[in-house]
Amino acid sequence: MKISEILTKRKKGFAFEFFPPRTRKGLVSLNSTAKILKRCDPLYMSMTYGAGGKTRETTREAIYMLKKDKDLTLMPHLTSVGAGKDDLKLIIEEYAREGIVNIMALRGDPPLDEAGFDFSCQEISYACDLVKFIKEQGDFCVGVAVYPEGHIECSNLDKDMYYTRKKIDAGADFAVTQMFFDNRYFYSLLQRMKKNNIEIPVVPGILPLTNIDKVKQFSSLSRTTIPKEIEKELNSLRNYPREMEKTGVEFTIRQCRDLLNNGVTRFHFFTLNKPKVITTILEALT
Numbered sequence: 001m002k003i004s005e006i007l008t009k010r011k012k013g014f015a016f017e018f019f020p021p022r023t024r025k026g027l028v029s030l031n032s033t034a035k036i037l038k039r040c041d042p043l044y045m046s047m048t049y050g051a052g053g054k055t056r057e058t059t060r061e062a063i064y065m066l067k068k069d070k071d072l073t074l075m076p077h078l079t080s081v082g083a084g085k086d087d088l089k090l091i092i093e094e095y096a097r098e099g100i101v102n103i104m105a106l107r108g109d110p111p112l113d114e115a116g117f118d119f120s121c122q123e124i125s126y127a128c129d130l131v132k133f134i135k136e137q138g139d140f141c142v143g144v145a146v147y148p149e150g151h152i153e154c155s156n157l158d159k160d161m162y163y164t165r166k167k168i169d170a171g172a173d174f175a176v177t178q179m180f181f182d183n184r185y186f187y188s189l190l191q192r193m194k195k196n197n198i199e200i201p202v203v204p205g206i207l208p209l210t211n212i213d214k215v216k217q218f219s220s221l222s223r224t225t226i227p228k229e230i231e232k233e234l235n236s237l238r239n240y241p242r243e244m245e246k247t248g249v250e251f252t253i254r255q256c257r258d259l260l261n262n263g264v265t266r267f268h269f270f271t272l273n274k275p276k277v278i279t280t281i282l283e284a285l286t
């Protein structure tokens with residue numbers, strides 16, 4: 001089923017994002033993680049696409065494995081970085097044949113080893129071009145990324161919204177946000193979108209704050225503010241990983257409760273393929 005239809009029908013619920021495992025063992029483990037999280041009646045489950053298109057095969061393998069469960073609504077991510085139109089067309093056509101109707105369309109990040117990578121030289125330069133291309137290939141529901149604090153390469157929020165608008169105008173059906181830890185950024189993104197007459201559903205992307213070093217690493221690559229107080233608290237627990245995880249999970253529960261209290265009732269969890277942290281959070285919220 002198309003996620004756009006699900007979001008029209010269901011005003012509350014949780015979605016889960018996974019990354020494709022590289023090993024057989026990892027795939028088996030992902031299968032059981034998906035089974036556990038399926039009990040929460042997810043809105044949908046999505047599968048990332050590795051940096052620079054590096055997990056092209058594993059993304060498809062993992063999605064097709066989950067697809068054996070006919071009840072799941074699935075969405076593979078797809079990036080255009082490093083890929084030509086022909087490559088992308090082959091993947092999209094295969095998804096259509098396999099009955100995949102949802103795709104998350106992303107530009108992707110510049111390759112780490114190529115300083116000054118020029119996206120405009122690509123056949124498909126930006127996510128807006130990919131959205132348009134996917135829509136031309138078939139009847140897909142397309143999700144896009146949006147950025148509460150602005151995309152890291154974008155110099156200001158007006159410009160960020162200008163390019164966000166292009167993705168929506170190209171036909172994006174819904175959006176998922178970059179992780180954020182201070183909800184004020186999310187509320188102000190919603191206001192900016194409203195001001196720009198953007199009306200597609202926006203699902204907040206939630207990363208449980210369980211490991212401060214990993215989150216700092218993600219944050220530095222994505223322009224995400226970690227509130228000083230929680231950073232300090234988690235830093236002090238560096239030698240006590242269980243305590244750090246417990247404190248981080250409590251923070252995420254408070255973050256989600258604040259969103260719920262402000263009328264936000266759908267969540268996209270970056271699960272890191274770990275079901276336990278997610279189920280603990282969901283139990284506290286429901």
Ligand code: FAD
Pocket residue numbers: 047048049050051052053077078079105106107108109110125126127128145146151152153154159160163166167176177178179205
């Ligand atoms: P775009 O919307 O194309 O924007 C990228 C930058 O270019 C922005 O600074 C924008 O302002 C600017 N821009 C946009 N259009 C134009 C234009 N026409 N002219 C000039 N400048 C323009 N990455 C992966 O590799 N795999 C994944 O699976 C993945 N999943 C993600 C899931 C979510 C929910 C999020 C939030 C991000 C994900 N990413 C993933 C990361 C994403 O690929 C990066 O954030 C990337 O840097 C930007 O992707 P985008 O689709 O937002 O790009």
